[in-house]
Amino acid sequence: MRIFEGLTSEEARIYGLVLASVGISYRLIKGSMDWAILVSEQDSLHAKTMIRRYLEEQQETRHVSEESSAGRFWPLSAGLSALLLSCHAAISLVADPSGVVERFGVSVSGLRSGELYRAITALFIHGDFAHLAGNILGILLFGTAVCHVMGWGVGWFAVLVSAALGNLLNGLIRQGDHLSIGASTAVFAAIGILTAQQFLRRVRLPERRVKAWFPIAGGLALLSILGSGQHSDLMAHLLGFLVGLSIGMAYGFLVKRTASAWLQGAFMGATIGMVIAAWLRLLHS
Numbered sequence: 497m498r499i500f501e502g503l504t505s506e507e508a509r510i511y512g513l514v515l516a517s518v519g520i521s522y523r524l525i526k527g528s529m530d531w532a533i534l535v536s537e538q539d540s541l542h543a544k545t546m547i548r549r550y551l552e553e554q555q556e557t558r559h560v561s562e563e564s565s566a567g568r569f570w571p572l573s574a575g576l577s578a579l580l581l582s583c584h585a586a587i588s589l590v591a592d593p594s595g596v597v598e599r600f601g602v603s604v605s606g607l608r609s610g611e612l613y614r615a616i617t618a619l620f621i622h623g624d625f626a627h628l629a630g631n632i633l634g635i636l637l638f639g640t641a642v643c644h645v646m647g648w649g650v651g652w653f654a655v656l657v658s659a660a661l662g663n664l665l666n667g668l669i670r671q672g673d674h675l676s677i678g679a680s681t682a683v684f685a686a687i688g689i690l691t692a693q694q695f696l697r698r699v700r701l702p703e704r705r706v707k708a709w710f711p712i713a714g715g716l717a718l719l720s721i722l723g724s725g726q727h728s729d730l731m732a733h734l735l736g737f738l739v740g741l742s743i744g745m746a747y748g749f750l751v752k753r754t755a756s757a758w759l760q761g762a763f764m765g766a767t768i769g770m771v772i773a774a775w776l777r778l779l780h781s
Contacts, residue, residue: 498534512533573636
């Protein structure tokens with residue numbers, strides 16, 4: 497059965513390699529001015545599906561490359577890192593830094609009394625410079641990677657929402673006077689989003705479905721290595737990872753292509769608005 501007629505020689509060669517990589521037998525047929533691919537009738541649907549997925553991945557790769565060349569990812573990550581550093585410097589200058597932590601951190605009593613803004617403000621507060629430095633590195637690496645997948649606006653919106661929900665869940669299921677601070681929840685939310693993306697990319701290919709679970713295992717391993725150190729809030733990290741994983745899965749199932757530039761801007765505006773609203777709500781409480 498002929499499929500994909502009217503191909504150039506280069507297209508025919510590449511399509512043939514794609515089919516060969518998944519074990520589909522084929523023949524290249526040269527016409528007077530173009531090429532076609534011949535496969536058996538029972539393999540035709542599978543062959544078309546594999547070629548379509550290849551073309552979609554190539555389109556996504558080109559889009560990511562264009563976004564990356566525009567320099568939209570690293571500057572935003574660097575700007576967020578600078579903001580975290582500025583917040584830490586400002587807090588270190590106040591007379592009672594521990595009071596700031598209690599005021600802005602995720603506390604059980606605070607959340608249960610309706611101070612939901614703490615789920616966001618706590619992301620900007622760190623106990624010491626080592627804690628801050630580790631989170632800045634995580635933001636630069638994993639936050640930027642999320643932007644490569646979702647775009648510079650949708651990506652940071654997804655990370656913030658995942659981290660805030662993770663903090664809310666952590667505060668609501670804890671008991672006593674537990675207090676949690678730091679951007680670590682956002683870092684592990686980003687890891688969860690990336691893990692979902694890798695899982696979905698593999699599980700859609702029948703010959704790679706078993707290996708599709710490897711990214712989830714890797715994400716959990718990374719959580720155990722990076723998120724369970726001394727004074728770390730492992731529960732917050734785990735919940736951030738799981739919420740990010742869920743949002744990443746939903747995004748992968750529902751969204752077929754990266755949002756346009758104006759929509760990315762709208763989501764970035766929503767992200768900034770949520771942060772500003774949380775701080776304003778705190779200052780007026």
